[in-house]
Amino acid sequence: MTRQIGTPHKFRPHDLVWIDDPRSFIAATPTPTPAWVATTLAAELVMVVRRGRVSPGLIPVGVRGSARDERFAGAVASGSITRRVRPEDLLSQRQEPTQARRDAMPALEGFYAVMSAWADLNLPWGPVGSVGFELATGVPVATASSDLDLVVYAASYLSEQDGNLLLEAVAGIDAVADIQVETPQGGFSLREYCDGRSLRRRLKTCDGGARLVRDPWSNA
Amino acid sequence: MEILNFQFPSSKVKARRAHVGVVGSGDLEILMEPSIDDATHVTIQTSVTGFGDTWKAVLERFLGQHPEAASIEINDFGATPGTVALRLQQAVEESQS
Numbered sequence: 001m002t003r004q005i006g007t008p009h010k011f012r013p014h015d016l017v018w019i020d021d022p023r024s025f026i027a028a029t030p031t032p033t034p035a036w037v038a039t040t041l042a043a044e045l046v047m048v049v050r051r052g053r054v055s056p057g058l059i060p061v062g063v064r065g066s067a068r069d070e071r072f073a074g075a076v077a078s079g080s081i082t083r084r085v086r087p088e089d090l091l092s093q094r095q096e097p098t099q100a101r102r103d104a105m106p107a108l109e110g111f112y113a114v115m116s117a118w119a120d121l122n123l124p125w126g127p128v129g130s131v132g133f134e135l136a137t138g139v140p141v142a143t144a145s146s147d148l149d150l151v152v153y154a155a156s157y158l159s160e161q162d163g164n165l166l167l168e169a170v171a172g173i174d175a176v177a178d179i180q181v182e183t184p185q186g187g188f189s190l191r192e193y194c195d196g197r198s199l200r201r202r203l204k205t206c207d208g209g210a211r212l213v214r215d216p217w218s219n220a
Numbered sequence: 221m222e223i224l225n226f227q228f229p230s231s232k233v234k235a236r237r238a239h240v241g242v243v244g245s246g247d248l249e250i251l252m253e254p255s256i257d258d259a260t261h262v263t264i265q266t267s268v269t270g271f272g273d274t275w276k277a278v279l280e281r282f283l284g285q286h287p288e289a290a291s292i293e294i295n296d297f298g299a300t301p302g303t304v305a306l307r308l309q310q311a312v313e314e315s316q317s
Contacts, residue, residue, distance in 0.1 A: 068298075069268075129245075147245055178244035189242045198240055198314050202306060210303060212310055 011059050013187065013206075014128040014151050015049040016085045016136050017076070024080035025063070028052075028073040036065045037072045046137055047076065051186075052208035060208070064133060066141065085136045087126025087151050091115065095138035106174035107131050107146040114150065114177070117169035125152040128180070148175040152190065153182050157217055163194040181216070188216045222269040226262040226279055230255070230289035238315035241295075241307045248296040248304060252311045255289040266296035274301055282308045 011017065019025065022041045027033050040063055050073065052060035058075040065071070102109045111127050118125065127135060129149030130142040152158075152166070158181060167190060170177045179190040186205040193201055193216070200212035241249040255261060262279055278301050292311075299307070 149245075176244065178242075189244065189247065191244070192240075192242045197238075198310055199317055200310065200313060202303075202310065210306055212306060212313070 011049045011078070011081075011084065012086070012182070013049050013051045014087050014132070014182075016046055016133065017049060017059070017061065017081045018083040019045050019047070019076050019080045020082050021045075021080065024076050025061075026058070026075045028060075028075065034070075034072065036067075036070050037063050040065050040070075044137055044139060046133075047074075048133070050208070051204060051206055064141070087128050087132055088124040088153070090126050090132060090135045094135040097134065097140075101140065105142045105144055105146065107148040108134070108142050110148040110170075110173035110175040110177065111135070113173045114148070114170050118166065121152075121166070123152055123154055123158075125150060129178070146175065147178045148173065150177060150179045151182055151187070152179060154217075155184060160194050160196070163190050166190065167194060183217045185213075185216060185219060186210075222264075222266050222272075224262075224264040224266065224272055224275055226264075226276060228260045228262075228279070228283050230258055230260045230283070230287050232288045236315045238311045240310045240314055243295065243297065245297050246299055246303070248294055248299040248307055250295075250307050250311045251293040252315055253291045255291045258289055260288075260290050260292065262292045262294065264294040264296060266294075266298075268296070268298045275304075277301075278304050278308075281305070286312050288312075 022045060025041065047061035047063050050060050050062045052073065054060045054075045057077055059078050060075050063072045097108050102112065108131055111131050126132065127149065128151050130146045131148055134140060134142045166179065180187045181190050181193065186203045188201055188203050200214055202210055203213045203216050204210045238252045241247060243249055260283055264275055282305060
């Protein structure tokens with residue numbers, strides 16, 4: 001049995017956080033901040049908690065622009081965060097897209113299909129990526145070619161067999177479902193975990209790096 | 221979408237076929253097979269254009285450590301150079317296991 005290791009702060013990667021003032025955002029690199037960052041933050045003061053190493057009291061975050069390559073890393077003081085939406089919160093409370101939008105964006109429609117398919121799943125899970133962002137903010141960022149990015153929180157061991165059941169349940173949706181499993185050690189791809197090809201699989205670690213591991217729940 | 225082709229001289233023969241990685245944004249899929257000549261051939265299909273020099277540098281570094289002749293097919297979805305290096309290492313591990 002793997003022991004649950006406490007996170008250094010209550011915010012986890014993929015959480016969306018709103019801050020009090022654009023000036024609370026601290027850029028990660030000294031390079032000039034691109035113009036789209038200010039435009040984006042002027043519209044909505046929301047950012048995505050990311051993996052990364054930052055000073056105590058700071059939360060690593062990223063600003064998400066409208067284009068695919070518009071991602072800008074930084075940090076915010078936890079005290080400047082006014083609101084937080086976790087992926088699992090979006091199962092019960094969200095900005096509902098119109099039916100027309102759901103029909104046009106397979107990833108959005110796929111989310112509703114997964115909600116039915118995983119209705120009995122007793123692990124916390126929710127949408128992340130463009131679908132999660134759109135459902136949390138109402139900003140229409142999902143596109144017709146968006147993947148449906150999902151996160152499942154597995155504090156303790158999840159068997160490949162159970163993982164395969166989750167994958168089978170989402171196999172019928174029209175979008176590519178990219179499912180990330182979060183353990184206390186980091187995040188891994190459920191598809192890779194279940195494909196049975198490699199002994200060591202990629203784990204994205206909490207400090208922002210990645211390594212190959214045999215057991216994504218073990219610190220070893 | 222961009223397709224890149226590279227060829228490097230190699231000295232050893234590669235062991236077995238390996239297939240690693242994931243189809244998904246920020247990640248990549250690698251198919252590695254033994255090559256029938258004394259060269260490593262790499263074909264990359266990537267969703268991000270304009271990074272030919274970065275790919276060449278990552279591959280040269282990798283092949284410096286693993287000079288086995290191989291045919292390598294890469295299907296990239298915007299992975300970082302760090303992820304590419306990790307996946308190449310994983311492919312070598314799998315082909316030797």
